[in-house]
């Protein structure tokens with residue numbers, strides 16, 4: 644039996660939701676990961692440090708007994724965000740970054756930024772306080788094809804932004820294209836990218852060929868095969884600019900299986916198994932630890948985890964559905980067999996702080 648023991652990974656991009664759903668989904672992440680960067684796109688969004696700290700308490704309150712899972716909080720950047728709020732993020736140990744959603748780009752992004760360049764004075768404050776900017780990198784211009792929105796965002800917005808703010812730490816979240824991977828590779832230090840398991844495993848045929856499969860619909864949308872291959876190459880390259888971010892994004896079954904289905908794939912139930920499958924497919928399972936457990940912590944200047952976890956190569960079946968509050972959640976690859984299995988984490992250390 645092939646076993647793989649590695650430093651406990653962290654999830655540098657996670658949606659946990661709130662209320663009844665939160666309790667049912669956080670257990671999946673807490674079982675595998677030490678920490679997670681928690682996305683702020685709740686309804687209403689998490690726009691202040693006060694909101695973020697209250698949300699963090701709600702997360703901690705529903706963690707399983709003895710869990711050491713540490714939620715790292717982010718704030719949602721809006722047209723109204725103030726310089727004072729940026730300073731508060733810097734001064735608060737539990738808050739780590741601002742998330743930029745271009746208004747209208749994705750789920751719960753209505754309160755997002757309407758014109759990025761208008762926020763340059765605020766980005767200057769973020770740069771000065773060394774508060775990272777996490778970017779949903781897609782234009783919302785209806786004239787731009789949905790498959791090109793990441794590439795165009797990089798050209799129109801990200802490239803000039805990085806020129807203008809040479810010291811701002813930036814994460815281009817969930818990259819999905821060859822252009823995205825190449826852009827990150829060519830960028831200065833202090834610029835990184837997360838990559839999801841589903842974008843490493845699937846191209847757009849999974850979504851659209853032989854029938855429309857809403858559980859493969861996420862934003863940024865799955866791309867062509869050469870893009871998937873470029874992402875796999877980047878993730879397995881050992882380059883510290885690339886790190887794990889599941890973008891696990893639960894939506895109730897009715898919201899996904901609908902005439903206008905929501906964007907988001909729920910992958911937290913089998914996150915490491917999915918990444919291990921992708922890395923093994925590239926003959927690069929030995930690179931998983933650096934991508935999943937080391938690079939992200941280094942980017943965020945946090946200590947690497949000291950616990951170890953073990954995966955083994957043995958098949959198991961993903962359940963057809965799981966509970967999410969009062970609703971059903973269809974986990975990614977429901978009913979299918981995966982070849983890797985998360986078997987254990989060392990007993991939890993006390994939660995820091």
Ligand code: DOR
Pocket residue numbers: 658684749750751779860861862863892893906907908
């Ligand atoms: O597919 C996605 N789902 N992409 C996002 O950017 C947001 C996320 C969500 O919150 O559901």
Ligand code: ZN
Pocket residue numbers: 656657658682890892
């Ligand atoms: Zn996300």
